[in-house]
Amino acid sequence: xxxxxxxxxxxxxxxxxxxxxxxxxxxxxxxxxxxxxxxxxxxxxxxxxxxxxxxxxxxxxxxxxxxxxxxxxxxxxxxxxxxxxxxxxxxxxxxxxxxxxxxxxxxxxxxxxxxxxxxxxxxxxxxxxxxx
Amino acid sequence: xxxxxxxxxxxxxxxxxxxxxxxxxxxxxxxxxxxxxxxxxxxxxxxxxxxxxxxxxxxxxxxxxxxxxxxxxxxxxxxxxxxxxxxxxxxxxxxxxxxxxxxxxxxxxxxxxxxxxxxxxxxxxxxxxxxxxxxxxxxxxxxxxxxxxxxxxxxx
Numbered sequence: 001x002x003x004x005x006x007x008x009x010x011x012x013x014x015x016x017x018x019x020x021x022x023x024x025x026x027x028x029x030x031x032x033x034x035x036x037x038x039x040x041x042x043x044x045x046x047x048x049x050x051x052x053x054x055x056x057x058x059x060x061x062x063x064x065x066x067x068x069x070x071x072x073x074x075x076x077x078x079x080x081x082x083x084x085x086x087x088x089x090x091x092x093x094x095x096x097x098x099x100x101x102x103x104x105x106x107x108x109x110x111x112x113x114x115x116x117x118x119x120x121x122x123x124x125x126x127x128x129x130x131x132x
Numbered sequence: 133x134x135x136x137x138x139x140x141x142x143x144x145x146x147x148x149x150x151x152x153x154x155x156x157x158x159x160x161x162x163x164x165x166x167x168x169x170x171x172x173x174x175x176x177x178x179x180x181x182x183x184x185x186x187x188x189x190x191x192x193x194x195x196x197x198x199x200x201x202x203x204x205x206x207x208x209x210x211x212x213x214x215x216x217x218x219x220x221x222x223x224x225x226x227x228x229x230x231x232x233x234x235x236x237x238x239x240x241x242x243x244x245x246x247x248x249x250x251x252x253x254x255x256x257x258x259x260x261x262x263x264x265x266x267x268x269x270x271x272x273x274x275x276x277x278x279x280x281x282x283x284x285x286x287x288x
Contacts, residue, residue: 033234033236033237033239035234036234046201047201050265079189080187081189085185110202112200112266112267
């Protein structure tokens with residue numbers, strides 16, 4: 001076999017590998033911290049690899065959902081020597097109590113952390129009572 | 133492929149990160165048991181975690197990805213010493229958060245460290261790292277002698 005043929009064979013093999021369907025992304029529940037202040041509940045979710053465009057937060061009475069897709073393949077081509085991250089997308093749902101205002105929920109994404117601020121309704125906020 | 137001396141401790145790195153962190157927790161518990169002085173609560177408060185890592189070999193380089201959501205760029209240190217790549221740092225909890233009324237704490241805070249042995253042939257001075265969307269990407273170009281070469285074997 002001469003070298004040229006060998007190269008051609010190698011080229012075809014690479015194409016065949018590239019066309020192999022990608023493994024399905026694993027659905028993971030991102031870890032969350034939840035804390036409460038006088039006016040809000042704040043939820044922080046670790047979602048490394050998502051972008052503002054690939055993350056979706058939906059709220060309805062009683063239910064809050066956060067979904068995110070990791071954008072781009074984690075590692076382009078090559079041989080994976082060690083894999084703990086792999087391909088994944090995130091989804092997590094929370095139950096909303098009656099004391100929150102689901103119409104004014106805000107979310108921001110920074111350094112792979114999604115921060116969702118859920119405001120309390122006025123009835124639930126602590127009030128300073130004037131002493132007469 | 134070069135020969136690498138087998139190091140049983142290194143095998144621990146190949147375990148799933150959950151197992152490694154459980155092992156670290158157990159080690160810490162034992163450390164605390166036999167340590168006098170500091171109250172156990174305080175020593176346990178300083179936690180360690182191991183971020184998830186992917187490593188890929190490409191034709192001309194090795195690419196390492198590390199999941200570090202919420203970690204500041206300034207708090208990450210990458211070093212290469214005698215072919216050992218070490219990623220260490222600290223994930224700090226925001227100061228004003230510490231006094232909040234927490235309902236749930238699942239995210240990890242504290243120090244982290246991962247070490248990997250590199251194939252001996254990497255251009256140490258050309259290692260590049262970027263940080264975006266909570267993922268640290270380290271690119272390590274292979275040195276010339278490590279790139280795949282075709283060797284013709286003549287059959288007589």
